Amino acid sequence: MATVKSIEYAEASAEVRAVYDDIMATRKTDRVNNFWKALASHPPTLRRTWESIKQVMSAGSLDALTKELIYLAVSVTNQCSYCIASHTAAARKAGMTNAIFGELIAVVGMANETNSLASAYQVEIDERFRIQP
Amino acid sequence: MATVKSIEYAEASAEVRAVYDDIMATRKTDRVNNFWKALASHPPTLRRTWESIKQVMSAGSLDALTKELIYLAVSVTNQCSYCIASHTAAARKAGMTNAIFGELIAVVGMANETNSLASAYQVEIDERFRIQP
Amino acid sequence: MATVKSIEYAEASAEVRAVYDDIMATRKTDRVNNFWKALASHPPTLRRTWESIKQVMSAGSLDALTKELIYLAVSVTNQCSYCIASHTAAARKAGMTNAIFGELIAVVGMANETNSLASAYQVEIDERFRIQP
Amino acid sequence: MATVKSIEYAEASAEVRAVYDDIMATRKTDRVNNFWKALASHPPTLRRTWESIKQVMSAGSLDALTKELIYLAVSVTNQCSYCIASHTAAARKAGMTNAIFGELIAVVGMANETNSLASAYQVEIDERFRIQP
Amino acid sequence: MATVKSIEYAEASAEVRAVYDDIMATRKTDRVNNFWKALASHPPTLRRTWESIKQVMSAGSLDALTKELIYLAVSVTNQCSYCIASHTAAARKAGMTNAIFGELIAVVGMANETNSLASAYQVEIDERFRIQP
Amino acid sequence: MATVKSIEYAEASAEVRAVYDDIMATRKTDRVNNFWKALASHPPTLRRTWESIKQVMSAGSLDALTKELIYLAVSVTNQCSYCIASHTAAARKAGMTNAIFGELIAVVGMANETNSLASAYQVEIDERFRIQP
Numbered sequence A, B, C, D, E, F: 001m002a003t004v005k006s007i008e009y010a011e012a013s014a015e016v017r018a019v020y021d022d023i024m025a026t027r028k029t030d031r032v033n034n035f036w037k038a039l040a041s042h043p044p045t046l047r048r049t050w051e052s053i054k055q056v057m058s059a060g061s062l063d064a065l066t067k068e069l070i071y072l073a074v075s076v077t078n079q080c081s082y083c084i085a086s087h088t089a090a091a092r093k094a095g096m097t098n099a100i101f102g103e104l105i106a107v108v109g110m111a112n113e114t115n116s117l118a119s120a121y122q123v124e125i126d127e128r129f130r131i132q133p
Helices: A014-027 A034-039 A043-057 A064-078 A081-093 A098-120 B014-027 B034-039 B043-057 B064-078 B081-093 B098-120 C014-027 C034-039 C043-057 C064-078 C081-093 C098-120 D014-027 D034-039 D043-057 D064-078 D081-093 D098-120 E014-027 E034-039 E043-057 E064-078 E081-093 E098-120 F014-027 F034-039 F043-057 F064-078 F081-093 F098-120
Strands: none
Touching (some): A014 A034, A014 A043, A034 A043, A034 A081, A043 B098, A043 C098, A064 F098, A081 A098, A081 B098, A081 F098, A098 B043, A098 B064, A098 B081, A098 E043, A098 F081, A098 F098, B014 B043, B034 B043, B034 B081, B043 B064, B043 F098, B064 B081, B064 B098, B064 C098, B081 B098, B081 C098, B098 D043, C014 C034, C014 C043, C034 D098, C043 D098, C043 E098, C043 F043, C064 D064, C064 D098, C081 D098, C098 D034, C098 D064, C098 D081, D014 D034, D014 D043, D034 D043, D064 D081, D064 E098, D098 E064, D098 E081, D098 E098, E034 E081, E034 F098, E043 E064, E043 F098, E064 E081, E064 E098, E064 F098, E081 E098, E098 F034, E098 F064, E098 F081, F014 F034, F014 F043, F034 F081, F064 F098
16 A cells, blocks of 8 residues: 555646646546556656656657666666556557567566676776767 | 686686687677676686577567667666676667667666655556556 | 564563563554564564664654654665555654655655766766865 | 766857756856766756756755755665765755764664565565555 | 466476476476466576576585575565565575574675665775785 | 775774774784774764674674675675675685685576566565465
8 A cells, every 4th residue: 555645636636637637648548547646645746757757758769669668677677566567568558569578578687687797796897988979 | 906807818718718709709899898707707607698698689579779778777777887888888889879878868767766756655556557468 | 474473572582572672662652563573583683673773763963753764765765665664654753744755755766866867877976076074 | 987978068058058057056156067067968858857956955844954865865775976975065065964974874774774674574564554644 | 466477387388398397307396486487478588597597506616505595685685575585485495494594684684784884985995805816 | 085084093082992903803803994994983883883793794503604605695786896895805714715706696696687587577476485484
């Protein structure tokens, strides 16, 4: 159970409703996830987070699916259950197949292993990696 | 300075040289990164890690650039300096532009923020995220 | 379900009971949290941890509420469910309002985002931050 | 060395200069930290991050010093060197004494220890911690 | 609930069954853990991971129990619930007593505390620790 | 450079010297590591941490070498440079050979990979792992 009271649409302030409306319009859905209902307990955080997410996750040089895969890679590394569940769903909606999912997780797993190995041996950064673009 | 002695090609055993040769052939380069020279202090780990990386990072359902971006996302989340430096270089080699790098880091930063928010409020997983594919 | 048997007061050794009694007296309550009942499976860890917590969390240059907020910030960053739940309750008892909770989580979220950004770009430490007090 | 080119004021675009000017005016300083110069490599992230930080870190229900202490607690837990160095400096500027610093770090250390203990034993959340406010 | 469909033996492909058979033969059991059933959704990851685990976890210079304790120490530090539960069981099977478990967790807790302290103060590495073997 | 002033023996208070003396006597050395000199900036944390470390790291059901290996496994997982460097040295002093070091790091790397895999697929804990001893 969440540690804050979730704010349902019916009981939300006009400020919170405006964010909920924008979420549903942007995502073409008639539901608001539990994440946003929890954030609504602190409206400035709800609004700021939604505005940031909307800007950051929209397609740009990277397409929406790639962004969702990156998001999921971070969530798995942080072992955040809610984030893994919700962004696995979001990535599937954006086109992630089972084959892509399998390869994604293989990369994430290997990266976490090799990160440990590099740290364990305190490997020095190769000189040629230090050159700025 | 690394906590193990790096193994240079000239002093390497035949077993280690075989891995180094495969790394250079696969990556079309005449240099072996410090990471592999450190792993060579334990040859079974060198060989197993290289075989896994080679399999996991080659293009499949996901192209090589996307895999490098995912790898980098994990390394940033783990705050592993060596890994960030080496995979920023690898991703650039695979086609990462400055614009892509900027968007990648924006997604990684946002994911780390929202992971905290979801955990902080102990948000319950929405029922519809629980359905198996 | 815990991976060790919880030790209830009725079945506890004299050594464990002494710690339980001190916890209840210090915290002015007649209940002992599940955390301590699990730690009681290894009495030296129970006693040492309680003595440390008691010393570290009592008001000093920082008041008790500020200490609880710091504790909660760490627990959220580690994504430790038990710790978030128990220290959200402890912080409320120490005076945390909904407004304070909202601002706390906003700071923790931002810090986790900017930590990622600083690491991602491998930002060099500004010279003036290196000066010792 | 950073993995992106730092943008100095003299070479910055008007968009980046506007953010730099606001940072210096808000913080009453004539210098911009390396962190912002690195973020300037992706102007939308620079602007969005600065706007968020400015909103989140200004005094509200929590004073500026408490917010800096929380920020530092997160940075220590993430083991982010740049963040620890810069926010130790920021916290001192906001009034952190050596005594406060000592107590802060003691709490952060204990929280990281007890987070491990709670996870290790997979302690179940006490029923009374689940009640929403 | 898992985010992928678990593959039971009866419905598994010949490739997956071969791995399951090897797991059961190696571990002298007639059951396959949920972990492997989830990995079976991506057969290359299932096979590669099992081959690696089998090689890495078998007794060598370190006995099987010590390896399980190290595995558990990592899982606790990552706060991975599944991993803690499954490797607590595996460690007990390999000979971990309650007394050993208690001491293990005490070391893990202390290491997480002192890691925070060392990072918090940005302690410089002593010159003599830098000498390679 | 550390963010606090290191306290050398010559300038230390009687309280701090008493801890330094005990560290040198217990460890049979005439040097005090930078870690302790940094902690000495907050004497209660110095004393409490040393007392805890001394108790936790002494041989019990687990020998001193195994405890150092566990400590190192945690430090690698946290990617704490100082801790990795100092505890690699401590483990070598306690008997860690190159072969043991290689196997240790292999286990730590694998554990970090499989932790990611278990989290990625949100694997449900097998019923038989839930049974208390």
